[in-house]
Amino acid sequence: MTDLRPRPDLWSLDPEVLHLNHGSYGAVPRRTQELLARLRAETEANPMLWFRSVAERLTTSRQELAAFLGTDPAGFAFVPNASAGVTAALGAIPIPPGSRIVLTNHTYGAVLFAAERFARAHQAEVVVVDVPLEADDDTVVAAIQAELDERTAALIVDQISSATAMVFPIRRLVEACAGIPVIVDGAHAPALLDAPAEDGADFWTGNFHKWPAAPRPTAGLVVAEKWRAATLPLIVSWSEYDERLPERFDMQGTLDYAPWIAAPESLRVLAELDWPVRRTQLSALIDEGAQVLAKALGTDLPDVAHPAATMRLVELPFGGKASPEAGEAFKARVSRELKAEITLTGFDERVFVRLSAHAYNGLRDYELLAERLPTLL
Ligand SMILES: Cc1ncc(COP(=O)(O)O)c(C=O)c1O
Missing domain, CATH: 3.90.1150.10 (Aspartate Aminotransferase, domain 1)
Incomplete structure (x- = not known):
């Protein structure tokens, strides 16, 4: 037992x-909930003071979350959730008319919808690759590679799929893509895989509000250097013209930033476990x-x-x-x-x-x- x-x-x-x-x-965890409650009490004690302090606190929190992932903080931005991360990534890549966005039959439903929205807007199409449930890594790579060609605008692939709880061989798929942009949906990856954002993908997104037990919503988007200038938050706000990717995503208007600030407390609970x-x-x-x-x-x-x-x-x-x-x-x-x-x-x-x-x-x-x-x- x-x-x-x-x-x-x-x-x-x-x-x-x-x-x-x-x-x-x-x-x-209770401890993170208590911190969250204290941060919200602080907000309501003096909203002006709170919002003046947010940018600095977000920087500290971002650095801790990037360190947990083992990734460069300069390429790590806050997003509310993995759905937003995938949507921002799709907004950054060229999708020429007639091109194809390739994903698999394991892809999360809402991520498929995001690909369909961008395909519709750009007169492109979505191609769904069938990957059997029992497929080993060779079979996964061969099935996906067979659908990649000069028309492929991007591959979207789960790192850990939702419906099938299966780990995909991201590093091998990035190699197979040979320059085709790869968007990794790592919604389940933080805390389940070590250094999940370091397989060389163009974009990786993952949730801290799943396995790291962070407050909802907290997620990250990791962007390879070549795409950082083109990657924009979904909400247009004052940091629109900030040249630094993380800072551009930090302040998205008047929002509840407390979950992002409290998230590292859950990482400390995990470390103590x-x-x-x-x-x-x-x-x-x-x-x-x-x-x-x-x-x-x-x-x-x-x-x-x-x-x-x-x-x-x-x-x-x-x-x-x-x-x-x-x-x-x-x-x-x-x-x-x-x-x-x-x-x-x-x-x-x-x-x-x-x-x-x-x-x-x-x-x-x-x-x-x-x-x-x-x-x-
Ligand atoms: C593989 C996968 N992608 C994306 C998501 C969407 O995550 P969120 O609802 O946090 O945007 C989930 C949620 O369960 C998921 O399992």
């Missing part, structure tokens, strides 16, 4: 509920938890070649394609009747529970889900 002591004391999560989906919206060791323990835990659930459901675990460190898919015995509405209704029933928070994903006509493990989870959580979930099937 996995030797891991969960730390529910660090979190304010409802102890009556099984929290098995950190991957969607994360969870914020000895995160790399803890992550290894959580990988063993999620393997065990997924097996327990699959056994209870009577299904096989999919053979994902490189699963994400702390997420696993367990197939539901449904078969066929479930509608998004049916999926939402099922999750609501699980929440209401089983006191469990899970997410469902669909891929290739198969329906999966995507399980997460974070520092508040223990094996008992998965055992209880395994006892309860079959009662709803």
